[in-house]
Amino acid sequence: MMQDWANWGIETAKLRGATYADARVMDIRQRDISTKNGEVGTLAESETLGIGIRVLAGGAWGFASTDRLTREGVQACAAEAVAIAKASALAKREDVALAPEQAYVDTWQNPFLKDPFRIPVERQIDLLLAADKEMRRVKGVTLAEGAMSFRCIDQLFVSSIGASIHQLKMQSGAGIVATSFADGEIQKRSYPNSFGGQHTLEGYELIESLDLVGNARRTGEEAVALHSAAQCPEGTSTIILGASQLSLQIHESIGHPIELDRVLGQEANFAGMSFLTVEKLRKLKYGSEIVNVVADARLAHGPGLGTFAYDDEGVPAQCTPIITNGLFTGYLSNRETAAAIGETRSNGTMRTESWNRLPIIRMTNISLNPGTWKYDDLIADTDDAILMETNRSWSIDDRRYHFQFSTEIGWEIKNGKKTRMIKNPSYSGITTEFWNSCDAICSRDYWTLWGTPNCGKGQPMQTMGTGHGASPARFQNIKVGVAFAK
Amino acid sequence: MTRTRAKSKPNITARRANDGVRFTTADLEKIAERVLKFSDAEETEVEISSTTDALTRFANNMIHQNVAEHTLHISVRAVVDGRTARAATNKTDDESLRRVTAAAARLAKNQPEYPDLLPMLGPQKHKRVPRFFPATAAATPQDRARAVTRVCKMAEKNKQTAAGIFSTGEVQSVLANSKELFASYEETDAEFSVTILESNSSGWAKANSPDVREIKPDALAASASLKAADSRSPRELPPGHYTAILEPSAVLDLVGFLFYDFAGTAVLDKRSCFNDRMGKKIFGDNITLWDDVYHPLQAGAPYDGEGFPRQEVLLVDRGVPKNLIYARATAKKMKTKPTGHGFALPNEYGEAPMNLVFAGGDKSVNDMIRSTERGILVTRLWYIREVDPYAKILTGMTRDGTFLVENGRVAGGIRNFRFNQSILEMLSNVEMLGPAVRAAGEESFEMVVPAMKVCNFHFSEVTKF
Numbered sequence: 001m002m003q004d005w006a007n008w009g010i011e012t013a014k015l016r017g018a019t020y021a022d023a024r025v026m027d028i029r030q031r032d033i034s035t036k037n038g039e040v041g042t043l044a045e046s047e048t049l050g051i052g053i054r055v056l057a058g059g060a061w062g063f064a065s066t067d068r069l070t071r072e073g074v075q076a077c078a079a080e081a082v083a084i085a086k087a088s089a090l091a092k093r094e095d096v097a098l099a100p101e102q103a104y105v106d107t108w109q110n111p112f113l114k115d116p117f118r119i120p121v122e123r124q125i126d127l128l129l130a131a132d133k134e135m136r137r138v139k140g141v142t143l144a145e146g147a148m149s150f151r152c153i154d155q156l157f158v159s160s161i162g163a164s165i166h167q168l169k170m171q172s173g174a175g176i177v178a179t180s181f182a183d184g185e186i187q188k189r190s191y192p193n194s195f196g197g198q199h200t201l202e203g204y205e206l207i208e209s210l211d212l213v214g215n216a217r218r219t220g221e222e223a224v225a226l227h228s229a230a231q232c233p234e235g236t237s238t239i240i241l242g243a244s245q246l247s248l249q250i251h252e253s254i255g256h257p258i259e260l261d262r263v264l265g266q267e268a269n270f271a272g273m274s275f276l277t278v279e280k281l282r283k284l285k286y287g288s289e290i291v292n293v294v295a296d297a298r299l300a301h302g303p304g305l306g307t308f309a310y311d312d313e314g315v316p317a318q319c320t321p322i323i324t325n326g327l328f329t330g331y332l333s334n335r336e337t338a339a340a341i342g343e344t345r346s347n348g349t350m351r352t353e354s355w356n357r358l359p360i361i362r363m364t365n366i367s368l369n370p371g372t373w374k375y376d377d378l379i380a381d382t383d384d385a386i387l388m389e390t391n392r393s394w395s396i397d398d399r400r401y402h403f404q405f406s407t408e409i410g411w412e413i414k415n416g417k418k419t420r421m422i423k424n425p426s427y428s429g430i431t432t433e434f435w436n437s438c439d440a441i442c443s444r445d446y447w448t449l450w451g452t453p454n455c456g457k458g459q460p461m462q463t464m465g466t467g468h469g470a471s472p473a474r475f476q477n478i479k480v481g482v483a484f485a486k
Numbered sequence: 487m488t489r490t491r492a493k494s495k496p497n498i499t500a501r502r503a504n505d506g507v508r509f510t511t512a513d514l515e516k517i518a519e520r521v522l523k524f525s526d527a528e529e530t531e532v533e534i535s536s537t538t539d540a541l542t543r544f545a546n547n548m549i550h551q552n553v554a555e556h557t558l559h560i561s562v563r564a565v566v567d568g569r570t571a572r573a574a575t576n577k578t579d580d581e582s583l584r585r586v587t588a589a590a591a592r593l594a595k596n597q598p599e600y601p602d603l604l605p606m607l608g609p610q611k612h613k614r615v616p617r618f619f620p621a622t623a624a625a626t627p628q629d630r631a632r633a634v635t636r637v638c639k640m641a642e643k644n645k646q647t648a649a650g651i652f653s654t655g656e657v658q659s660v661l662a663n664s665k666e667l668f669a670s671y672e673e674t675d676a677e678f679s680v681t682i683l684e685s686n687s688s689g690w691a692k693a694n695s696p697d698v699r700e701i702k703p704d705a706l707a708a709s710a711s712l713k714a715a716d717s718r719s720p721r722e723l724p725p726g727h728y729t730a731i732l733e734p735s736a737v738l739d740l741v742g743f744l745f746y747d748f749a750g751t752a753v754l755d756k757r758s759c760f761n762d763r764m765g766k767k768i769f770g771d772n773i774t775l776w777d778d779v780y781h782p783l784q785a786g787a788p789y790d791g792e793g794f795p796r797q798e799v800l801l802v803d804r805g806v807p808k809n810l811i812y813a814r815a816t817a818k819k820m821k822t823k824p825t826g827h828g829f830a831l832p833n834e835y836g837e838a839p840m841n842l843v844f845a846g847g848d849k850s851v852n853d854m855i856r857s858t859e860r861g862i863l864v865t866r867l868w869y870i871r872e873v874d875p876y877a878k879i880l881t882g883m884t885r886d887g888t889f890l891v892e893n894g895r896v897a898g899g900i901r902n903f904r905f906n907q908s909i910l911e912m913l914s915n916v917e918m919l920g921p922a923v924r925a926a927g928e929e930s931f932e933m934v935v936p937a938m939k940v941c942n943f944h945f946s947e948v949t950k951f
Contacts, residue, residue: 034834036755040597041834045589046574050557062627063553067576080554087627088542088549091635122596129598142756145834181756186876266545268649269681269690270928272868272885275950356555393871395904397883402904402949404881406873426873428904428947459651460541460553482946483873483881483906 002027002166005074006158009053012078014160018055018085020098021078022159024312025051026355029154031117034147035128037136041145043121050355055081059095060088065356098335099346101315103162108309110299112170112203116150119204124148127207128176131216135178138220140227143179147196148172148207149453155355163314171305171465172206173199173453178220180227187226187423189408191219193244194391199451199465201303222409222421229421232410234481238382239427240474242389243442245407246368247450247468253431254286254293255366255466257400258322258330259349259457260337271457272398275431276328278341284328287435290371293323295332297348297364302449304467306364308351313359315348322366326436334361353462360458365449367469371441375472378440385413386480388425393483396431404428406483426483434475442471509536509558511658511670517560517578518662524580525587527564527594529606531663531792533830535559538623539655542630547638547648549631563831564590565606568599570832600832602815606663612788612795615671615780618656622674622698625654633678637707641682644711650680654698661793671787677926678703681886682710686951687720687899689713690866690886692735694926696785713865713887717899722948723890725903729861729917730943731854731891734925736864736884737938740909741842742930743872743880748777748801749827750816751836759878759910760807769805769913772847776800777811777827777839783924783934784841791830799825801839805914813837846936847919854918854939856894862903862945863889863896870929878909882929883949903945915941 006023013021027049034041050067051074062085066077116124128146135144151171158164175197179188192198192210200206241249257274261267276284287293294301297308297317308317313335320330331341332349351362379387388407396403410425411418449469456463514534521532536558543551561574564587571593575586630652641648658672676698681690689710693701732740744759752758778798779786788796792814799809812820813828816836827837855863865887873879884902891897920937 036834039602040600041832043571043593043597043832044573045593046561047586048574048576050576052555060549061552063551065553065555065557067556067558077556084540084552084554084627087631088552090628090631091544091547091549091638093546093548120596121593125597179755179757181761181876184762184876186757186874264546265647265649265683266550268545268647268683268688269543269651269679356557358551358553360551393873393881395869395871395881395883397902397904397949397951398868398885399949399951401951402883402947404904404906404947424874430950459543459551460539460555460653479947483879485906485946486944 002156005051005069006156008071008074009051009078010158010160012075013053013055013082016079016082018057018082020056020160021053022157023051023053024352024355025156027154028354029117029152031150033124033128035132036145037143038129038132040125048354051077052355053078053081054358055085056096057082057085058089060085060092061096062088063358096336097339099338099344101335101346104310104314105164106309107166109168110170110201110303110307114204116172116204117152127212131176131212134213134216135176135220138217138224140180140182140224141178141220142181146176148174157310157312157314159314165310165314167309169201169308170203171199172202172204173197173451174207174210174212176212176216176219178223180223182227185227187223189219189223190390191215193450194408196453199305199453201305201307225421226409226423229423232386232422232425232481234485236477237480238385238474238476239478239480240378240382240385240387240413240472243446243448243470243472244450245388245391246470246473248391248394249405250366250368250468250470251452251466252394252396253400253403253434254322255363258332259361260331260333261361263331264337264340270459275399275401280328282327282329285326285436286323286328286432287326288438289326290441291323291326291435291438292369293366294369295320295322295364295366301365302469304365304449305451305453305465306467311348311350312352313346313350315346318348320347332361332363351464353464357462362457362464363455363466365467365469370444370447370471373440373442375442375446378442378472378474379413379418380416382413382474383415386422386425387411387413387418401430403431404483424484427478427480428482429478437476437478438473439476440474442473446471509658511660511672514658514660518660521562521583521587522662522664524584525564527566527591529565529664530587531563531606533561533661535657535659537655537657539653540627541651541653542627542634543651544634544638545649547642549634552627560586562587562590564594566591566594568603569594569597570600570603571597572832602819604814606665607667607793608665609667610793610795612669613780615788617673617696617785619674619697622654622676622696623656625698633703637680637703640707641711646711646714647683648680648707652703653677667793669789669793673785676701678706680707680710682707682714684714684718687714687717688886689717692926694932716896717887717889720899720901722901725945725947727942727944729858730940731851731858731861731863732938732940733851733865734923734935734937735927736867737935738925738933739867739870739927739929740880741935742933743870744909745842746838748810748839749837750810750812750820753810754819757875759876764807767805768807768910769802770916771804772916772919773802773805773913774845775802776843777841778843779841781841781843781934785932786840790826790828792828794824794826794828796826811837811839840931843934844922844936846922849918849920851920851937855891855896858891859893861891863891873906879906880909881906901951902949904947905944906946907944912940912943917941
């Protein structure tokens with residue numbers, strides 16, 4: 001039926017005057033489980049099925065979506081999309097032009113070993129409750145939380161140029177958090193990452209690999225120990241960032257500013273613009289010579305939340321060099337913005353949250369390539385620094401220059417050794433100054449493709465999962481401690 | 487609009503015939519009846535919403551995205567042996583409705599007992615809150631495009647660039663359960679937001695209302711245009727502690743971070759900034775706020791996720807946190823009465839006040855400017871995040887219209903600041919309050935808040951534009 005629904009939409013759009021049309025039928029299944037202090041919190045499953053139809057008519061865009069999947073419902077949706085496009089043409093400056101693309105006919109599914117929806121839900125709850133119990137065994141833990149989520153996206157893309165692409169993506173994710181309230185202070189530790197844990201394009205094998213129970217006790221102990229740790233000093237310091245914190249730094253200070261729709265002003269009212277104006281391409285020294293960043297949606301890069309075979313505009317997954325030996329070399333584009341800056345082809349980053357949302361430019365897997373350092377050698381090579389791990393808060397201006405991050409925990413590095421614990425670590429800076437101060441990156445042995453499941457962009461808002469590979473890295477002369485300065 | 491099913495059959499008058507795309511409230515009620523019929527769980531609850539939203543998006547003085555969506559959400563909660571779980575679908579055929587009710591029961595069976603679970607509510611009385619405006623529901627893409635075209639032309643005439651959105655939408659929802667609770671609610675929503683850009687400055691304005699006739703795109707664009715012009719060639723000021731004049735949108739996006747702290751569950755979980763602070767004076771005398779879904783400038787249904795009627799609750803009285811809000815289960819644990827603020831079950835967060843209203847004052851923003859020797863006027867804030875949940879330190883940036891105020895006058899635009907500011911301290915340092923208005927921001931849902939003049943606000947760093 002998916003093919004029929006899509007064809008009805010495309011045919012109706014063409015009959016109504018569309019010069020181009022594409023349709024996405026998406027059938028999405030989700031399971032969410034959470035626990036708190038020994039009890040089940042959320043326990044829910046959902047499914048949603050519908051069609052989104054995007055058209056060009058009168059030289060302008062229109063989009064409509066519906067979950068009434070009768071012939072009448074789909075045809076009404078397509079007609080509405082064309083009517084909206086004609087209204088858009090009332091306020092156009094020039095006709096939309098698209099970079100050329102072939103029409104692909106293909107089927108793809110990401111590999112996974114264990115379908116999480118076939119794992120009994122009681123087994124998943126038991127795992128979270130076991131980790132919860134371990135965290136609460138630590139005296140001083142006042143709140144123990146755990147969560148798992150699974151998402152299966154079955155989607156068909158059909159376009160008026162003849163594309164027909166069927167993809168199935170399975171995502172899994174889980175994490176635990178211990179919180180301690182004492183002496184007028186709230187401290188928390190998360191594992192394996194904050195804000196939902198780790199999320200990848202894999203099956204239940206991801207959850208089993210995380211060893212939530214085995215890491216629960218330490219997570220609780222560190223949350224409690226933070227109360228008696230030393231406050232992060234205020235000043236300028238060398239910092240070493242753990243891989244998960246660095247993945248968010250990449251997301252905010254590289255991933256977002258390279259979105260070409262931002263650069264061209266299309267997000268100016270909400271998400272903002274970018275300091276990476278087009279004259280800076282292949283000219284700006286974004287980082288030091290050891291900084292190499294790619295946008296890679298191919299499965300060969302890993303099972304990231306930004307991995308797929310084709311984007312939601314029918315363009316194949318690609319690997320684009322974003323920063324090459326420190327030089328800014330690439331944007332994230334779609335067919336429209338690629339044409340607007342004279343590129344010959346989109347690099348395939350159009351993605352949509354669901355059938356009821358218009359695809360927009362989104363990060364795929366934006367990753368910092370591994371360096372050469374062994375982690376122990378990096379610590380041994382560092383005289384005086386703060387090691388910061390696991391994000392606690394993040395904020396960056398609307399052109400992606402000035403950022404401030406804080407992490408859950410820090411460690412003082414003195415004379416090549418990891419010494420005392422630091423609480424409330426924070427650092428801030430200007431994006432290009434920060435990346436140019438990078439003087440050491442750990443090797444592939446320490447590299448992880450982290451998932452960020454909660455990236456918001458667009459109006460109406462869309463939440464998207466993105467991937468970010470990183471290994472621990474060192475940065476010189478960074479401002480620290482400003483967040484808590486009086 | 488809400489009523490009990492036990493006393494009378496629903497008296498729904500459809501506003502339009504079913505047009506093949508949209509569902510009416512009567513359609514939703516029929517679906518709810520089928521769900522309840524298909525369920526063999528001990529107790530069953532069904533929440534159904536039908537949403538139609540359209541949004542016209544413009545940038546670079548032209549429409550570049552223009553969308554409409556029609557979505558249905560059917561969410562079923564089952565109770566089996568003292569356990570509960572939820573399943574949802576958007577499919578309305580018998581097989582799908584049977585499957586979703588069975589899924590909710592299957593999930594419920596396969597979990598530990600839910601110790602705080604209370605029986606579902608029976609019929610309730612809900613106050614009427616008329617928030618459906620036919621003019622909003624009838625808005626067309628052409629209506630939105632015409633308003634956007636005027637704004638883009640104004641920007642072009644001023645050698646400026648406009649970007650923004652104009653959206654209109656409606657939602658119908660019903661909540662019913664197997665104990666004969668039945669509630670329904672419908673509302674419309676309209677929003678216009680505009681950023682006007684120059685080469686080195688920008689201005690912004692936004693408004694939101696259930697009634698599209700209350701939205702004035704031309705006036706909002708003119709205000710944003712003036713801010714962009716007035717902040718040209720911004721100078722850089724050193725970071726530090728300044729008197730800040732925060733327009734309502736900026737206030738909203740800061741105080742919005744307090745909302746979950748008022749939840750009884752947040753206090754039980756010891757993650758609220760009001761732990762050990764209830765009944766103590768922690769804000770200034772001029773800070774009073776409450777939660778009130780019935781306030782004429784508010785929006786939202788008059789019942790919570792279980793169908794319990796929302797109550798008006800005084801949260802802070804002249805600087806002293808007085809009351810929290812409670813879902814039914816939280817109220818039982820804390821030996822008090824529910825306030826009608828619970829989320830749909832099951833969930834781990836309990837409840838939250840979604841309709842905050844601040845007591846305002848009588849000073850205008852111009853009064854605040856005239857009384858200020860040296861300070862910063864802030865139009866809007868951006869990317870606010872919590873740095874410390876108990877000290878309630880927030881960080882974020884100013885954006886789209888930040889000005890130096892000197893000797894009672896606006897003295898020009900300045901480069902945007904980062905701030906790190908405790909909200910507890912900020913609400914102890916409020917020197918002037920404007921009238922409370924329905925404010926729209928980007929970090930918080932809409933609330934009724936005033937402009938504020940605040941002393942000793944900590945702008946910690948400055949960016950490059």
